[in-house]
Amino acid sequence: MATVAKLVEETSSARTIVFDVPQWKRHCAGQHLDLRLTAPDGYQATRSYSLSSGPDEAPQITVERVDDGEVSSFLVDIVEDGDTLEIRGAVGGYFVWTPRLASTRPAPLLLIGGGSGIAPLRAMWRSATTNVPTTILYSAQTHERVIYRDELAAHESATVKIHLTRQEHDGYETGRIDSRALNAAVGTGTPPHTYVCGPTAFVEAVTQALMPLHPDASMIRTERFG
Numbered sequence: 001m002a003t004v005a006k007l008v009e010e011t012s013s014a015r016t017i018v019f020d021v022p023q024w025k026r027h028c029a030g031q032h033l034d035l036r037l038t039a040p041d042g043y044q045a046t047r048s049y050s051l052s053s054g055p056d057e058a059p060q061i062t063v064e065r066v067d068d069g070e071v072s073s074f075l076v077d078i079v080e081d082g083d084t085l086e087i088r089g090a091v092g093g094y095f096v097w098t099p100r101l102a103s104t105r106p107a108p109l110l111l112i113g114g115g116s117g118i119a120p121l122r123a124m125w126r127s128a129t130t131n132v133p134t135t136i137l138y139s140a141q142t143h144e145r146v147i148y149r150d151e152l153a154a155h156e157s158a159t160v161k162i163h164l165t166r167q168e169h170d171g172y173e174t175g176r177i178d179s180r181a182l183n184a185a186v187g188t189g190t191p192p193h194t195y196v197c198g199p200t201a202f203v204e205a206v207t208q209a210l211m212p213l214h215p216d217a218s219m220i221r222t223e224r225f226g
């Protein structure tokens, strides 16, 4: 059982929930939790949520409300400080980035997220040391929906490019993450360890554009939220 220790309103439709979990073991950046809600009549719903905190921090998740969503609307609108929630985790061994991977195969880090798909990528950039060259490409619909806006703006050691698909805004790219943006992010040096996360359609579109540009497809890992 995890106790809600803190709530951070990231946007009007997304919030971060920081948990207090007794005897929490260190997680890997990219892993997720399975969270189960039980209604008074016994009805249960289970959903997965990526850990958005670094391995040395308390476990946190960042949830974006899906319209009419059963679990996400409860987590974004109803959950309060001090509530307890049933979780299982940390889960997952494929979509993970560890300093060990960085030392066994040194390469830059390329993090590509769409919408709430930025959540596990935050765990990665928070755990990467500053000597790992990091590029973050993030796609959101509007400026207001950019999750971790301040943290991204203040990031000193990563190259950050945020694409807005439904709005023009100073300091942001307009339109989807396309082949040109991916080509620039992959670069011409050592191929980057690349992580793509977000809604299924986003991940499919990005990986299709990315495959011909990336010299080593085995270095691309994906996570679909759909």
Ligand SMILES: Cc1cc2nc3c(=O)[nH]c(=O)nc-3n(C[C@H](O)[C@H](O)[C@H](O)COP(=O)(O)OP(=O)(O)OC[C@H]3O[C@@H](n4cnc5c(N)ncnc54)[C@H](O)[C@@H]3O)c2cc1C
Pocket: 032, 047, 048, 049, 050, 051, 061, 062, 063, 064, 065, 066, 067, 068, 069, 070, 071, 072, 073, 116, 117, 119, 120, 199, 223, 224, 225, 226
């Ligand atoms: C490994 C993994 C990690 C995940 N991590 C996160 C995370 O960090 N943050 C986060 O917000 N979500 C994350 N998700 C998605 C999350 O598990 C739920 O699917 C999401 O919160 C919707 O659940 P719901 O009960 O609110 O919606 P449901 O009641 O299940 O669905 C309501 C409606 O929304 C549609 N729908 C469901 N999920 C999505 C979606 N992701 N995008 C668009 N439409 C959708 C459904 O088809 C349905 O029409 C993750 C999913 C996986 C598999």
